[in-house]
Amino acid sequence: MGNKAEINPEKELNTEKELITGLGTTSGNMKKTEALLKVEDLSLSFTQYESGLRQTELKVISNLSIQAYKGEILAIVGSSGSGKSLLAHSILGILPSNAKLDGRIEYNGAELTQERKEEMRGKEIALIPQAITYLDPLMKISNQVIGCVEKKNEGLMKKLQREIFQRYTLKPEVERMFPHELSGGMTRRVLVSTAVISSSKLIIADEPTPGLDEKTLNETLSYFKDMADKGCAVILITHDIEAALKISHKIAVFYAGTVLEVANVEDFKNNGENLRHPYTRALWNALPQNKFQAIKGHQPMQDEVIDGCIFYERCSRKKALCAQGLPQLKQVNGGMVRCNNAS
Amino acid sequence: MSNNEKIAGFVGKKALRLTSLLIVVCFASFMLIQCSPIDPVRAYIGEMPVTAEHKAKLEAYWGVNTPPQDKFLNWAGDILKGDFGTSLIFRIPVIDVIKERFTASLVLMGVSWLFSGILGFVLGIIAGAKQGTWVDKAIKTYCYALAAAPTFWLALVLLMVFSVYLGWFPIGLSVPIGVTADDVTFFDWFKRLILPALTLSLLDIAKITMFTREKLIEVLSSDYVLFAKARGEKGLDLVLRHGIRNVALPAITLQFLGFSELFGGTVLVEQVFSYPGIGQAAVAAGLRSDVPLLLGIVIFSALFVFFGNLIADIIYEFVDPRIKQQEASV
Numbered sequence: 001m002g003n004k005a006e007i008n009p010e011k012e013l014n015t016e017k018e019l020i021t022g023l024g025t026t027s028g029n030m031k032k033t034e035a036l037l038k039v040e041d042l043s044l045s046f047t048q049y050e051s052g053l054r055q056t057e058l059k060v061i062s063n064l065s066i067q068a069y070k071g072e073i074l075a076i077v078g079s080s081g082s083g084k085s086l087l088a089h090s091i092l093g094i095l096p097s098n099a100k101l102d103g104r105i106e107y108n109g110a111e112l113t114q115e116r117k118e119e120m121r122g123k124e125i126a127l128i129p130q131a132i133t134y135l136d137p138l139m140k141i142s143n144q145v146i147g148c149v150e151k152k153n154e155g156l157m158k159k160l161q162r163e164i165f166q167r168y169t170l171k172p173e174v175e176r177m178f179p180h181e182l183s184g185g186m187t188r189r190v191l192v193s194t195a196v197i198s199s200s201k202l203i204i205a206d207e208p209t210p211g212l213d214e215k216t217l218n219e220t221l222s223y224f225k226d227m228a229d230k231g232c233a234v235i236l237i238t239h240d241i242e243a244a245l246k247i248s249h250k251i252a253v254f255y256a257g258t259v260l261e262v263a264n265v266e267d268f269k270n271n272g273e274n275l276r277h278p279y280t281r282a283l284w285n286a287l288p289q290n291k292f293q294a295i296k297g298h299q300p301m302q303d304e305v306i307d308g309c310i311f312y313e314r315c316s317r318k319k320a321l322c323a324q325g326l327p328q329l330k331q332v333n334g335g336m337v338r339c340n341n342a343s
Numbered sequence: 344m345s346n347n348e349k350i351a352g353f354v355g356k357k358a359l360r361l362t363s364l365l366i367v368v369c370f371a372s373f374m375l376i377q378c379s380p381i382d383p384v385r386a387y388i389g390e391m392p393v394t395a396e397h398k399a400k401l402e403a404y405w406g407v408n409t410p411p412q413d414k415f416l417n418w419a420g421d422i423l424k425g426d427f428g429t430s431l432i433f434r435i436p437v438i439d440v441i442k443e444r445f446t447a448s449l450v451l452m453g454v455s456w457l458f459s460g461i462l463g464f465v466l467g468i469i470a471g472a473k474q475g476t477w478v479d480k481a482i483k484t485y486c487y488a489l490a491a492a493p494t495f496w497l498a499l500v501l502l503m504v505f506s507v508y509l510g511w512f513p514i515g516l517s518v519p520i521g522v523t524a525d526d527v528t529f530f531d532w533f534k535r536l537i538l539p540a541l542t543l544s545l546l547d548i549a550k551i552t553m554f555t556r557e558k559l560i561e562v563l564s565s566d567y568v569l570f571a572k573a574r575g576e577k578g579l580d581l582v583l584r585h586g587i588r589n590v591a592l593p594a595i596t597l598q599f600l601g602f603s604e605l606f607g608g609t610v611l612v613e614q615v616f617s618y619p620g621i622g623q624a625a626v627a628a629g630l631r632s633d634v635p636l637l638l639g640i641v642i643f644s645a646l647f648v649f650f651g652n653l654i655a656d657i658i659y660e661f662v663d664p665r666i667k668q669q670e671a672s673v
Contacts, residue, residue, distance in 0.1 A: 092572075122573065122574035133565070134569070136584075138592075138665075148581075194574065
């Protein structure tokens with residue numbers, strides 16, 4: 001059957017070697033020129049029926065553009081309900097049937113159509129889900145990590161899985177456990193293993209850190225760093241800006257379904273003076289070790305129609321121009337920003 | 344809590360429940376019969392002409408005028424000793440009637456139970472996996488139609504079509520008339536089993552199909568199926584790998600819980616097809632005032648339903664790995 005992961009044994013062995021020898025080393029020899037994943041002007045809306053047969057379109061992502069490079073970690077930071085997870089689902093092509101996707105997604109230089117998504121997922125593009133509920137409650141862990149493979153590759157995959165488990169200090173008995181028997185930290189490592197075993201080039205981690213203690217958090221983050229060091233492009237979706245800052249190269253700030261700023265991690269130094277968008281600065285100031293100040297108001301709801309800048313209501317530096325049309329995403333100082341004030 | 348302790352606790356709890364159930368069932372059914380116009384003496388006499396004097400003698404012999412509580416205690420005491428009394432219509436011990444009739448019914452119920460379970464599950468999986476397509480709609484329509492049809496009516500229709508018009512199957516009974524028991528072939532017996540078993544299972548199919556369908560749709564919209572898709576699994580493989588695994592256990596449990604409906608259906612089906620099973624005996628005992636047989640059947644059918652529920656509980660408590668874990672962590 002064509003839908004099972006096809007594995008080239010030789011390639012697999014190479015990857016294995018690479019995984020073992022390459023722990024936290026190579027990062028210098030990566031080409032950073034061409035983006036592995038390019039999302040351009042992506043919009044996502046859902047068709048809904050509201051009071052009887054009236055159809056409405058609920059826009060959850062609008063005019064979103066991001067790029068992910070090999071060897072780099074791009075963090076997508078935003079509060080809940082900003083459409084972060086849906087972005088991941090759009091890239092993987094696992095949206096529900098009432099979703100309407102516009103814009104262009106490119107992977108490795110070619111457009112990522114739904115057919116290509118279906119072909120790529122699990123092989124080239126891997127998702128690390130956010131919670132234990134993404135594992136089949138009645139299937140043993142090792143079967144889930146290995147996934148659906150052809151019979152002849154089972155032995156090889158089993159070996160690979162054992163090595164990965166050893167690397168992530170998962171005891172051999174974890175293989176035979178059911179998801180509900182795992183602890184929080186173990187769950188993280190198992191979920192990460194599912195991506196590592198696929199030897200994907202693009203890893204999308206959806207909220208991988210909530211509710212973890214400091215040690216487990218750092219450990220989990222280090223796994224992503226390893227992946228990037230080995231040449232993967234990692235997209236880290238999170239609401240934890242602190243955790244994102246620890247390992248990411250770039251940070252995209254998500255707000256109400258679009259990106260307001262793509263900042264380099266260096267921009268957050270010096271009290272965030274180099275940050276381009278007022279919302280990013282507000283996020284930074286809200287951290288306990290900084291000013292611990294939250295800004296007033298809330299993110300606009302998905303069904304609200306906004307003519308101007310989506311941050312207009314809460315912005316401290318708004319001008320008349322801001323109420324007219326969504327500002328364009330422009331290149332400023334080595335990053336991207338969607339603000340009329342930035343220059 | 345160790346596994347042994349858990350099993351001991353489970354057995355203890357169930358034994359207690361079984362005892363209390365039997366006591367209540369015995370008491371309630373005895374009292375209902377006591378209050379009903381059923382007259383065993385009248386039934387015993389039948390059409391024979393008797394004098395009032397003779398009848399009074401019989402009444403004294405049968406203890407009609409003993410107080411109800413004494414009657415109950417006498418009867419219950421005998422039951423405890425394993426003596427269910429003698430059937431008035433068959434003139435043999437009740438226990439023998441039940442043994443023979445229950446075996447016949449168990450075959451009928453077993454066949455239709457398996458058939459409806461397997462077919463219903465498969466149909467449910469197909470409908471769930473193809474949700475919204477014409478296949479799903481066809482299966483759903485079929486289920487609604489079946490669920491709305493009364494058993495006896497369905498039995499009559501099948502009997503008319505297949506036995507009377509088409510002549511494929513015999514009209515009734517479990518063996519041919521006028522043939523000695525030794526000469527009855529397996530085929531003779533099997534041919535007579537098909538229609539009743541089919542009728543009985545058709546109704547159960549609707550229930551198990553709809554349940555399986557709902558459950559599969561729920562599973563297919565779960566996070567773990569979404570993740571499986573994100574990892575490249577799709578189509579039939581996905582349904583087989585995650586769907587069946589997660590739907591099978593609740594579906595089997597439901598099928599065991601359906602023992603009571605199965606028994607209820609048997610009574611009607613056996614009546615229509617004149618199949619000599621426990622259901623038919625129950626109707627005969629009721630209509631012809633055979634009190635000992637009726638009470639015996641009540642007790643055994645209560646046991647039958649109880650064991651169906653018990654098996655469902657065992658599956659739920661001991662087979663599902665999630666329940667095991669929860670118990671252990673308490």
